[in-house]
Amino acid sequence: MSDESRRHADTVITGVDVLLPGSGVLRDGAVAITDGSIMAVDSAAVIDAGFASDCVVSGPGIVSPGLIDAHTHLALSFARALREMKGHPVYDVFWPLELCIDAELVGAFARTSIAEALLAGVTTVADHYFYADATVEAVRELGIRGVIGQTIIRHDGPHHSEQSLGDGIDFAERHRSVPLVHPALAPHALDTVGDDWIVAIAGSARAMDVPVHMHVAQSQREWDAIRHRSGRSPIAQLDELGVLDQRTVAAHCMYADGADHAILASKPLVHPIYCPTVHAALGKVMAAAKMYRMGSPIGIGTDAAPSERFDVLGEAQAASAHQAVLGESLSVEATFLAATEGNAQALGLGEVTGKIELGYAADLVLWRTDRAVAGGAGDPRRLVAAVCGPDLVESVWVAGRRVVSGGRLTTGDEPIIGAAADAARVTLFDRAGL
Ligand SMILES: [Zn+2]
Known part of the structure; x- marks a missing residue:
């Protein structure tokens, strides 16, 4: 076929193994991308004959869907390597420091985390934090997809206020048509927000068709407070309040018994998010396999320190x-x-990303297979699922934009981003008197 008769594609990735939805693998395949979306997936021979592009990326390698981190706090990169500090990470370490954070510091911390996530093959993050406008700026600058919620908190923690509910809803309203940004409503947790606000948040989320992203049953302190207040477990109380009939990204669900697991399993819109390293560090592990067996659609998140890294794979x-x-x-x-x-x-993006399928966003990772560590795994799906990590990321595309190439970030200067985060950490710890 002549060049003139071939269709134009912005990018063609060819001569690669492609992980198809479910468990399929297309050997020696190719993907054509135009206007940020996947326009064709076929054998390399068919795509090469049918498409012309000024940007052809050739294998060998494996193309997988971009990874999605369903629960994180990007600005908490400042809390890395604090595992030795005494007390509960949230209440005794983060909260006193977070009292001293501001939008500028959030932006600097978020940039280093986003860079790290992209370099680990993550194309979407679901973030939950204060000063979320600063996170949005970093998301758009570096080119990751973000499900972003402004933390709503009424009691107890840093930045709590009576305006927090209105601010969180206003943030979601303002970001409903911002490219790469998908707003969420982000109550901190049931004990720090209260029943009436949780009901209001669920209603607003339904009206705006955005997810509720919150911590659920994450600590003994939360469990005790809700039990004392309502006589129920946190999960049973959320059920009583009707929130669990709404799309809910339910981070942690660690403090839960069999009755709680049964409630969650009966709620198809509720996705319990398992964050293994954080759970292990806290000594309380979500019963993910059991809950999955019972029918809960389990998601995976990094959370933040003490997991230290934003590598969701x-x-x-x-x-x-x-x-x-x-x-x-x-x-x-x-x-x-x-x-x-x-x-x-979990994030309400099931028709947008997470699969290599026609019409889906071109959120993709090209994994290297020419390194020693890539040997011995057998089939490509097993290799990516069990072995791959940041060291094997060759390229990453988000909405068709190549944000990582040759294992380097293309949208920002890594040393500058890292140095800015270091300087921000010094400022924050100085302010906190540490
Ligand atoms: Zn969290």
């Missing part, structure tokens, strides 16, 4: 191992699907 791999400690079985293939298709569903 690493967390998906850890999830499988950590569940084995509970005597449970959760395969790496299942946790990989959770970190792609599953997390997309």
Whole structure:
């Protein structure tokens, strides 16, 4: 076929193995991208003959859907390597420091985390934090997709106020048509927000068709407070309030018993998010495999320190191992699907990203297969799910934009981003008197 008769594509990735939805693999395949979306997926021979492009990226390698981190706090990169500090990470370490944070520091911390996430093959993050406008700026600058919520908190924690509810709703309203940004309503947790606000948030989320992203049953302190106040567990109380009939990204669900698991399993719009390293560090592990078996659509998140890294594939791999400690079985293939298709569903993006399918956003990762570590895994799906990590990321596209190439960030200067985060950390710790 002549060049003139071939269709134009902005980018063609060819001569690669392609991970298809579910468990399929297309060997020696290719993907054509135009206007930020996947326009064709076929054998390399068919795509090469049918499409012309000024940007052709050739294998060998494996193309997978971009990874999705369903629960994180990007600005908490300042809290890395604080594991030795005494007390509960949230209440005794983060909160006193967070009193001293501001929008400028949030932007600097978020940039280093976003850069790290992109370099680990993450194309979507679901972030929950204060000064969320600063996170949006960083998201758009570096080119990651963000499901962003402004933390709503009424009691107890830093930045709590009576204006917090209105601010959180206003943030979501203002970001409903911002490219790469998908707003969420982000109450901190039931104990720090209160029943009436939770009901109002669920109603607003329904009206705006955005997810509720919140911490659920994440600590003994929360469990005790809700039990004391309502006589119910946090999950039973959320059910009583009607929130669980709304799309809810339910981070942690660690302090839950069999009755709570049954409630969650009966709520198809509720996605419990498992964050293995954080759970292990806190000594309380979500019963992810059991809940998955019961029918809950489990998602995977990094959360933030003490997991230290924003590598959600690493967390998906850890999830499988950590569940084995509970005597449970959760395969790496299942946790990989959770970190792609599953997390997309959790965030209300099941028709947008998380799969390599026609019309989906071109949120893709090209994994290297020419390194020693890539040997020995057998088939491509197993290799990505069980072995791949940041060291094998060659390229990353978000909405068709190549944000990582040759294992380097194309949208920002990594040393400058890292140095700015270091300087911001000094400022924050100085302000906090540490
Ligand atoms: Zn969290």
